[in-house]
Amino acid sequence: MSVTDPAAPADTGLSYDLEGKRALVTGAGRGLGLAVATLFVQRGASVALCDIDEPAVNAAAEELGDEAIAVHCDVTSAASVQGAIDATVGAFGGLDVLVNNAGIEIGKPMHEISEEEFDALMSINVKGVWLGMKHSIAALAASQGAIVNMSSVAGLGGAPLLGIYCASKAAVLRMTQTAATELRETGIRVNAVCPAFIDTEMVARLVDPFEAATQAEFGDVVALKQGRLGTAEEVAETVAFLASDASRFVTGSHYVLDNALTASVM
Numbered sequence: 001m002s003v004t005d006p007a008a009p010a011d012t013g014l015s016y017d018l019e020g021k022r023a024l025v026t027g028a029g030r031g032l033g034l035a036v037a038t039l040f041v042q043r044g045a046s047v048a049l050c051d052i053d054e055p056a057v058n059a060a061a062e063e064l065g066d067e068a069i070a071v072h073c074d075v076t077s078a079a080s081v082q083g084a085i086d087a088t089v090g091a092f093g094g095l096d097v098l099v100n101n102a103g104i105e106i107g108k109p110m111h112e113i114s115e116e117e118f119d120a121l122m123s124i125n126v127k128g129v130w131l132g133m134k135h136s137i138a139a140l141a142a143s144q145g146a147i148v149n150m151s152s153v154a155g156l157g158g159a160p161l162l163g164i165y166c167a168s169k170a171a172v173l174r175m176t177q178t179a180a181t182e183l184r185e186t187g188i189r190v191n192a193v194c195p196a197f198i199d200t201e202m203v204a205r206l207v208d209p210f211e212a213a214t215q216a217e218f219g220d221v222v223a224l225k226q227g228r229l230g231t232a233e234e235v236a237e238t239v240a241f242l243a244s245d246a247s248r249f250v251t252g253s254h255y256v257l258d259n260a261l262t263a264s265v266m
Helices: 031-042 054-064 078-092 115-143 163-186 201-214 218-226 232-243
Strands: 022-026 046-051 068-072 097-100 146-150 189-195 254-257
Touching: 022 031, 022 078, 022 115, 031 046, 031 054, 031 097, 031 232, 046 054, 046 078, 054 068, 068 078, 078 115, 097 115, 097 232, 115 146, 115 163, 146 163, 146 232, 163 189, 189 232, 201 218, 232 254
Parallel strands: 022 046, 022 097, 046 068, 097 146, 146 189, 189 254
Antiparallel strands: none
16 A cells, blocks of 8 residues: 655654653554654653553553553543543653544445444544543643644545544544634643545555545555655654644644645646
């Protein structure tokens, strides 16, 4: 499935300082969440890696060393989210950054999505982000910290097989804007990141249903629409910027990472 470009940068050359920041990243056992947590540690942050997959998140945190802890977290449970925040504050003495990354995808036409699948998408992708913001406010207000919500270019428009996923990511954008306005006086900044197709397990799972539904090669479509797959590390760089003091006047915004996918009408 990989669409590569020999000219794709291995290192962006950017470096947003996160020294001393205390962060919580959901869905950090793999994929984008793990890439974000890894970059944060490299930039000097202490990070709580939170995930419902305990073996994956335990292994990830162990690999990252002393500045990382693993926390079991079910983002659909208020008690579990509050427990993860409490564990982070207890371990690090406070919280400066919350990255609401946990999410799922289901690649089916809307009329084939079951009620249970609809509920799962909305519960994890929307309720999970809301609970993270809701229960982190007290800790983040104390540090005048930042929230970064993982949305998607799917939240900017419709896409075949991803109708309910698109709806969930659009909801994340609207919540981000509202929270930024409501929380501005507390000093908490709230922004979102909207990646296109990124080289992750989640995107890999969409290849077969996409090709079956469209009779088109997934790699050809990616090459045509966005040139190549993005990397998790490229997404993490933008999250690091939004978590850093370099973005201290940025709130209520969303950053589109799509190599011009949404810029073209052809």
